[in-house]
Amino acid sequence: MNILGLAVLGLFVLLMLFFVSIRTRWPAAFRPIKAYQELNTAVERAVEAGERVHLSLGTGSVIGSDSAAAFAGLSLLSQVASATTTSDKPIVATAGDGAMAMLAQDTLRSVYAEANAEEHFKAISGRMLGPTPFSYTAEIPNLLDNEEVSVHVLAGSFGAEGALAADFGRRQGAFVLAGTEDVQSQALLFATTDYPLVGEELFAAGAYADAGPLHAASLRTQDAIRLMIILLIIVGTVLKTLGVIS
Amino acid sequence: MKIGAYLIWAATAIGVGVVVLLGYFLDSQLVLSLRLALMRWAVLIAAAALLLGLWNLLSVHWSKVSEQYPGWPYSALLILAFLVTLSLGLMFGPDNAVMVVIFDYIQLPIETSLMALLAVSLVVAGYRVVASRRDVSSLVFAVTAFLILIGTGPWLIGNGGSLQILLGEIRNWLAQVWAAGGARGILLGVALGSIATGLRVLLAADRPYGG
Numbered sequence: 001m002n003i004l005g006l007a008v009l010g011l012f013v014l015l016m017l018f019f020v021s022i023r024t025r026w027p028a029a030f031r032p033i034k035a036y037q038e039l040n041t042a043v044e045r046a047v048e049a050g051e052r053v054h055l056s057l058g059t060g061s062v063i064g065s066d067s068a069a070a071f072a073g074l075s076l077l078s079q080v081a082s083a084t085t086t087s088d089k090p091i092v093a094t095a096g097d098g099a100m101a102m103l104a105q106d107t108l109r110s111v112y113a114e115a116n117a118e119e120h121f122k123a124i125s126g127r128m129l130g131p132t133p134f135s136y137t138a139e140i141p142n143l144l145d146n147e148e149v150s151v152h153v154l155a156g157s158f159g160a161e162g163a164l165a166a167d168f169g170r171r172q173g174a175f176v177l178a179g180t181e182d183v184q185s186q187a188l189l190f191a192t193t194d195y196p197l198v199g200e201e202l203f204a205a206g207a208y209a210d211a212g213p214l215h216a217a218s219l220r221t222q223d224a225i226r227l228m229i230i231l232l233i234i235v236g237t238v239l240k241t242l243g244v245i246s
Numbered sequence: 247m248k249i250g251a252y253l254i255w256a257a258t259a260i261g262v263g264v265v266v267l268l269g270y271f272l273d274s275q276l277v278l279s280l281r282l283a284l285m286r287w288a289v290l291i292a293a294a295a296l297l298l299g300l301w302n303l304l305s306v307h308w309s310k311v312s313e314q315y316p317g318w319p320y321s322a323l324l325i326l327a328f329l330v331t332l333s334l335g336l337m338f339g340p341d342n343a344v345m346v347v348i349f350d351y352i353q354l355p356i357e358t359s360l361m362a363l364l365a366v367s368l369v370v371a372g373y374r375v376v377a378s379r380r381d382v383s384s385l386v387f388a389v390t391a392f393l394i395l396i397g398t399g400p401w402l403i404g405n406g407g408s409l410q411i412l413l414g415e416i417r418n419w420l421a422q423v424w425a426a427g428g429a430r431g432i433l434l435g436v437a438l439g440s441i442a443t444g445l446r447v448l449l450a451a452d453r454p455y456g457g
Contacts, residue, residue: 013445068440123302160361167370
C-alpha cells in the first residue's frame with residue numbers, strides 16, 4: 001500500500017477545501033499572465049467582428065496519461081465558449097481523439113444550454129480533425145482558412161506537431177495562444193507562438209477565467225505544495241552535503 | 247430532471263474516478279480487479295468514440311461537399327480516400343500487403359514531409375523570435391539555441407579542435423545543468439497542475455461530461 005501517495009493526495013484535497021473556505025477572508029491574488037489577458041480582448045474583438053474562435057484540444061487521448069492537459073483545455077473551452085454564445089459564428093473545438101471530440105461537443109452543448117442559446121449549438125462545432133497527430137495538424141490550415149478563424153487557441157496535449165499547428169495560425173494572421181504539458185513542445189511553442197503558456201500556466205486557465213472557487217483554490221494549493229517540495233529539496237540537499245543522509 | 251441527470255453523471259464520474267485512483271495506491275485485490283475492469287471498459291468506449299469521431303469527420307466533409315464550400319474538392323478527396331482505405335482494410339485486413347503499401351507509400355511519406363516542414367518552420371520562427379520579440383527571455387532563448395546548435399553538430403572546418411571541444415563543454419553544461427534543472431521545475435509544475443485538474447474532475451468542479 002502506498003500510504004505516502006495517498007497522504008499527499010489527501011493533503012492536496014484538504015488544502016483545496018481550506019483555500020475555498022478562506023477565499024473571502026483571504027482572496028487569491030495571481031500574477032498577471034499576458035496570454036490570458038490578451039485572450040479576453042481577442043475573443044471580444046472576434047465576436048464583434050463576426051469572426052470565429054478555434055480551440056484545439058490537441059492530439060492526446062482521454063484515457064492516456066496526457067489527458068490532464070486536454071481536460072484543462074476543456075475548462076478553457078467552457079469559458080471561451082461562454083463569451084462567444086452571442087456570436088454569429090460559434091466557436092469550433094477540435095481534437096485528434098474521438099472521445100475528446102465528444103467531450104468538446106458535450107461541453108459546448110452545456111454552455112449554449114446555460115446561455116439559453118441552444119439554436120447556436122451545432123454538433124459539428126466539436127469535431128475530430130484526424131486520428132493521427134500529423135493528419136490532425138494537416139487539416140488545421142484548411143479549417144483556419146475556410147472558417148474565418150481569427151483566434152486560434154491550442155490548449156491540450158501536443159507533440160512536435162503543436163509547433164506546426166501554431167505556425168499555421170500565425171501565417172493566417174490569427175491571434176495564437178498555445179499551451180501544452182510536454183516540456184519539449186513548450187519550447188517549440190515558445191518560438192512559434194506570440195502568447196505561449198509556459199510550465200503549468202495551461203492548468204491555471206480556469207482560475208484566471210474565474211471559473212469557480214475550486215479553480216482558484218487548486219492554484220493556491222499547487223503553490224503551497226510546490227513550496228513544500230522546494231523546502232524538502234533544499235533540506236535534502238543540505239543534509240546530503242553535510243553527510244547526514246547517504 | 248436536468249439536476250437529477252447531472253447528479254447521476256457526477257456521482258458516476260466521482261465513483262469510477264475514486265476506484266481507479268485507489269487502484270494505484272491500495273493492494274486490495276477487489277479494488278485492483280475493479281480498476282482493471284473499468285480501464286478495459288474505458289478502452290472499449292474510447293474505441294467506440296473513435297468510430298463516432300470518424301463519423302463526425304465524414305459528416306463535416308460531406309456537408310462541405312454538398313454545400314460546395316470553398317475547398318470542397320479536398321473534402322471530396324478525403325471522403326474518397328477514407329472509403330477506399332476502409333473498404334480495403336475490411337476486405338484484406340490491416341496486415342495485408344495492400345494496406346502496408348498504402349501506409350508505407352502514402353501515409354508515411356506525407357506525415358514525414360510534414361515533419362520536415364516543421365524543421366523549416368522552426369528556423370523561421372527562431373528568426374522571428376529574435377527579430378520581433380526584443381525581451382530578455384527571447385535573447386536567452388536565441389543565444390542558448392545557437393550555442394546548443396554549434397556545440398552539437400560536426401564542423402566543416404576545425405572539427406575536433408580546441409574551440410569545438412570548448413563549445414561542446416558549454417553545450418553539455420547548458421543542457422545538463424540549466425536545461426535539465428529548468429525542465430524538472432516545469433515537470434514538477436505540470437505534475438501538480440495535472441493532479442489539481444484530476445481532483446477538480448473528481449470533486450465535480452470540472453464536468454467535462456456536461457451538466
